[in-house]
Amino acid sequence: MAGLWFEQFSVGQRFVHEIRRTVIEADNMLFSALxxxxxxxxxxxxxxxxxxxxxxxVNSLFTLGLVIGLSVQDTTFGTTIANLGMTETTFPKPxxxxxxxxxxxxxxxLRPSSSRPGQGIVTFxxxxxxQRDEVVCRTLRAALMMGKPA
Structure with a gap:
């Protein structure tokens, strides 16, 4: 499993995700249509x-979804229970x-869940x-994560 358990995260931990993706016109047209x-x-x-x-x-909600999606492999793949929300989302460049x-x-x-023992909330x-290293999207995402099995 590529994702990390709640206990494997630490405040300040950084990930530079290796997978990149070039957006094509069909992505934007299909997303807008769907x-x-x-x-x-x-x-x-x-x-x-x-x-x-x-x-x-490109539709900004496609951009947001892509940005979160590109982070999954290194952080939450197989260990996320649910996304709880995104806040402070901005799109400084198109x-x-x-x-x-x-x-x-x-x-x-990070905080342990008060209602779900063995789980915790990570804010990313x-x-x-x-490709010019310009920030095109910034978001804070809260995710409910599985704790490491005993």
Whole structure:
């Protein structure tokens, strides 16, 4: 199992995730279609050409999902019970088709669950960066994690 148990995390622990992913236009179009998001800024090249960006922006919720997904292999794969929420999520730079996203994660907080013995809550800060090392997404994610089996 690649994921870590609750007891294996420590505040300040950092992960530079090896897996990166290049976003393609189909990702954005499919995600927008699957989530019923008709925003012209994401799906209409002619409209997007008239904006300050000059081309479609990748849907920010796709970016958030990708950033968290790229962190899973090293941190929570097989040991997460549930995501409890994301807070302080920002998108300081846009993502476009052709951008390659990588992720860095830092453990911000830990606490044993008060209602679930043998489990704990880990708060992760995930940073998504593009190929120019610009932060394109930052989020704090609370995850309910399995404790190490006895």
């Amino acid at each position: 989530t019923y998001n008709p925003a012209a800024l994401h799906i209409d090249h002619a409209y997007a050409a008239t904006t300050e960006f000059g081309r479609p922006l 993502v476009f088709a052709g951008d390659t996203i990588r992720v860095e994660t830092e453990v911000q907080a 800060e995930h940073l998504g960066l593009n």
